[in-house]
Amino acid sequence: MQMFDAEKIREDFPVLEREVNGKDLVYLDNTATSQKPRQVMDAISEFYEKHNANIHRGVHALSQEASEMFDKGRENVADFIWCLPEELIFTRGTTESINLVAYSWALHNLKEGDEIIISKMEHHSNIIPWHLISKLTGANVKAVEMGNDFSMSMESLESLISSRTKIVAVTHFSNVLGTVTPAKDICKLARDYDAVSVIDGAQSAPHLPINVKGMGCDFFAFSAHKMLGPTGIGGLYGKVELLEEMPPFNGGGGMIADVSFDHSTYAKPPEKFEAGTPNIAGVAGFSAAVDYLKKVGMENVHEHEKVLNRIVIKRLNGMEKVKLYGPENVDKRGAVYSFNAEGMNPHDVAVLLDQEGIAVRSGHHCAQPLMKELGIEGTARASPYLYNTEEEVKTFLDILEEIVSKL
Numbered sequence: 001m002q003m004f005d006a007e008k009i010r011e012d013f014p015v016l017e018r019e020v021n022g023k024d025l026v027y028l029d030n031t032a033t034s035q036k037p038r039q040v041m042d043a044i045s046e047f048y049e050k051h052n053a054n055i056h057r058g059v060h061a062l063s064q065e066a067s068e069m070f071d072k073g074r075e076n077v078a079d080f081i082w083c084l085p086e087e088l089i090f091t092r093g094t095t096e097s098i099n100l101v102a103y104s105w106a107l108h109n110l111k112e113g114d115e116i117i118i119s120k121m122e123h124h125s126n127i128i129p130w131h132l133i134s135k136l137t138g139a140n141v142k143a144v145e146m147g148n149d150f151s152m153s154m155e156s157l158e159s160l161i162s163s164r165t166k167i168v169a170v171t172h173f174s175n176v177l178g179t180v181t182p183a184k185d186i187c188k189l190a191r192d193y194d195a196v197s198v199i200d201g202a203q204s205a206p207h208l209p210i211n212v213k214g215m216g217c218d219f220f221a222f223s224a225h226k227m228l229g230p231t232g233i234g235g236l237y238g239k240v241e242l243l244e245e246m247p248p249f250n251g252g253g254g255m256i257a258d259v260s261f262d263h264s265t266y267a268k269p270p271e272k273f274e275a276g277t278p279n280i281a282g283v284a285g286f287s288a289a290v291d292y293l294k295k296v297g298m299e300n301v302h303e304h305e306k307v308l309n310r311i312v313i314k315r316l317n318g319m320e321k322v323k324l325y326g327p328e329n330v331d332k333r334g335a336v337y338s339f340n341a342e343g344m345n346p347h348d349v350a351v352l353l354d355q356e357g358i359a360v361r362s363g364h365h366c367a368q369p370l371m372k373e374l375g376i377e378g379t380a381r382a383s384p385y386l387y388n389t390e391e392e393v394k395t396f397l398d399i400l401e402e403i404v405s406k407l
């Protein structure tokens with residue numbers, strides 16, 4: 001295992017040198033989006049400065065270079081999640097990836113009375129596509145309960161799943177609670193019932209080592225911008241046999257085998273699902289982000305976050321007027337801390353922290369059903385990443401303590 005050094009890592013992230021409100025920036029809003037290292041920005045600039053051309057269409061040198069960079073980028077990102085390049089579709093991100101599964105697989109395979117299982121801790125991106133499909137097909141959406149420890153209840157999933165279940169679509173890592181779900185067991189249960197498993201990996205791909213083959217999922221959705229890459233690009237892993245039988249999501253250039261006026265046939269996956277000019281510079285940045293994370297080592301990222309978990313959870317639990325929403329067991333959670341301070345609106349907590357240079361998120365975090373389940377309007381949420389130091393999280397905790405002491 002390589003040595004992990006958050007201080008050294010920080011040197012690659014120019015924005016972390018900033019001051020905010022006269023204080024050193026402590027960026028703890030990584031669940032919303034991560035910061036970008038120089039290597040990612042350089043890869044994007046280099047593409048535009050030296051190789052910019054459309055891909056797979058030109059015989060000239062720049063087009064060949066751009067095509068090669070794009071294809072290598074796919075190989076690199078696929079390798080990061082342990083799949084084959086032909087199993088990885090580039091999308092705009094997790095939201096589009098889940099919608100692709102909904103409109104290309106679910107719309108054509110579901111009928112009235114079928115069931116789609118989600119969970120009570122899903123992000124809207126893994127709820128609304130299924131509501132839309134349920135309206136179009138007559139299928140019903142059911143939600144798995146949480147356990148008392150904010151886990152995903154396997155008992156609840158077992159009681160909901162049946163021969164009517166066609167899809168089990170759940171998060172791998174809650175963006176609110178930090179809960180890491182037993183994705184492998186969930187996928188196995190789905191398989192036992194011939195249901196298709198869709199794993200929302202928006203928060204797990206940035207923080208945990210991912211092996212989609214080991215997990216046994218049918219689909220896995222993730223976003224580059226949450227894992228050091230640019231916005232507007234992400235991925236969808238799909239099992240080849242499913243991708244082959246699915247119709248295209250969009251039609252246009254780049255996804256065809258042959259076109260006549262009245263008929264068209266399509267390219268093989270993944271091109272079948274990538275109509276139009278793709279986000280080529282985005283792939284350059286995504287691949288550079290993956291290079292960066294591979295070099296640091298995802299096990300190291302995870303271990304670093306466990307160290308931060310131990311510090312933060314102990315301190316937050318010790319603050320009388322603060323309630324933390326999420327598992328206490330550091331081995332069953334990631335570094336996302338949603339909390340409320342007694343009698344304070346979460347937005348006010350976020351504003352007071354911002355005045356001290358500390359960036360946290362506040363609100364419903366695109367998880368309104370979960371907020372309703374918890375009986376709250378929203379939370380404040382601090383979420384560190386590989387470049388956040390122990391000192392930074394201690395600064396956040398000290399200032400929060402000061403804020404709540406004045407209540």
Ligand SMILES: Cc1ncc(COP(=O)(O)O)c(C=O)c1O
Pocket residue numbers: 031032092093094095096123125126171173174175200202203223
């Ligand atoms: C768990 C989860 N799922 C899905 C999404 C949507 O990701 P994106 O907006 O990149 O499509 C997010 C974003 O916060 C998320 O946290």
